[in-house]
Amino acid sequence: MSQIEQKFREFLSKKPEVETCYQEGLINRRSLARYLVKQRISQSNQLEATIAMLRRFPFQKLLPPSQDLFKQIKINIKDHITILNFEKEKELVQKLQLLITHTNYDRGDTLKIVVGSSSVKVFLDEENEKKVKDSLEKFKLKNKYSHISEISVGFPEEAREERGILSTITKELTVNGIVISELLTASPELLIYLKEEYVLKAYDILKRLQK
Structure with missing residues (x-):
């Protein structure tokens, strides 16, 4: 697990609404990556690495309960x-x-x-x-x-x-x-x-x- 991914997991535990918005298509991958750079989850020179991390990240696709x-x-x-x-x-x-x-x-x-x-x-x-x-x-x-x-x-x-x-x-x-x-x-x-x-x-x- 990369350092960026580890920080991102910690970030999601504090802001679960970000994962919801991403999964529902309200924000795209590049926009989320820019936001993570702004939040200092990754460095300004790591934008492409952050996008790659998001592409691989195992977002949980939980089916909503009945x-x-x-x-x-x-x-x-x-x-x-x-x-x-x-x-x-x-x-x-x-x-x-x-x-x-x-x-x-x-x-x-x-x-x-x-x-x-x-x-x-x-x-x-x-x-x-x-x-x-x-x-x-x-x-x-x-x-x-x-x-x-x-x-x-x-x-x-x-x-x-x-x-x-x-x-x-x-x-x-x-x-x-x-x-x-x-x-x-x-x-x-x-x-x-x-x-x-x-x-x-x-x-x-x-x-x-x-x-």
Whole structure:
């Protein structure tokens, strides 16, 4: 893999909309190469080498998922979510297990726990943060995200076998300038967490995908 291609792959991971525009024919190869030179992905004397790289580059031609699946999605929104990001500790995980038993999910309370390799994230209602503060204050809090909205996107069961659903949604949100704070999957349900300022725009985008 050439250095230009490596930089281009990193560039696409940050700007997936460029790949979409190229695949749909909105920009041609030479125009994209000039843009990459302008973005310093390659040098000004490497225009032809950049064009050659684009000619060889294995752009993924993913077939769009069945539109019928998007027509069947159910969208629910919940505001006032807080995300707490703790440094991972065994005692913390044990404490959180006790909190689950005191969470009234039937009433609609939110408490989701994600245990990663180095951190533990807790998703909960802002109004319940004070209730768990005493139990968790001894543990190292790395980050806290407030004023978060949760968008639940429920798909029919057959969506489990369909390719491209997640990438379609995330690409549409990204192209439209929406920053996804967190993303959780409980197939066939997708949970999208973003700042409350983005929620109405994100909802409109998801509704458009239903049509």
